[in-house]
Amino acid sequence: MNAAAEQGTLRNDLIASIPSLRAFANSLCGQPALADDLVQETLVKAWTNLGSFTVGTNLKAWLFTILRNVYFSELRKRRREVEDGDGAFAARLSVHGEQLGHMHYEDLVEALGKLAPDQREAVILVGASGFSYEEAAEIAGCAIGTMKSRVNRARRKLSELLGLEPDDEFGPDAGGRVLAAVEPPAGVS
């Protein structure tokens, strides 16, 4: 009975973790369909390996660890298949040309996709998921110092890619570009 109750609680905790897992997966791979596959595989692995989870420890970190391992092993597999970069990887998997979330984040998703995967993971875990450097390092299986430097490099690179300067936090004026694009060329009647 005790075990069954414990299992029920864990099941509820698993369900409660799904939104975070999906956010993590989407941020990591930038592909909603692939992200949900990653989450599904994570849940199956978590369920069949619940015995290796120690009650009272951080379930979310445990699940994130499983998901990132699934993702990185998938990434390695794809890289072995086609020896090219993230762009081609993403293009191959972008079957329906789906956009992640709202158009508002398109440039951010694109910039994330240009980061080295370990830097992308680092900045998501610490900068978005709210893990401490220590927790993030444990999830990624690296030293804390390595995690800190990955996060810093990722933030710097994202700033560059998004065209963010200290005096211009909103970058190029997207609205201006749109207006310029729809303006008819002079002389066209």
Add this chain to the structure above:
Amino acid sequence: MRDPKGFAGRGAGDARGPEQAAGKPRGLDVRFASGADAAVSRRLKEMYDGLVSEPVPDRFLELLNQLDKAETPAVPTSAPGGTAAAGSPGNPAVDGSLPVEKS
């Protein structure tokens, strides 16, 4: 998931220079010290929080229901060398380690 307002505070505290730690007003002034970093962090956090708040597709609940019916998972370890084997005769793979694929 966590307080979005806590993010700016944490961002300023972890790896920023002393400019922000000195208690300068945030908001618009944040751009002077490390505006680009703060903006990146804010956007990332906004996107992530938006993703977290998306509704969960039914497939995941269905999946867990199926898993529930299909097999009884190993009982979680409550203590080292605990009762992990109970109720999981069909799961010899559980060895106390994370289900990590070997690289």
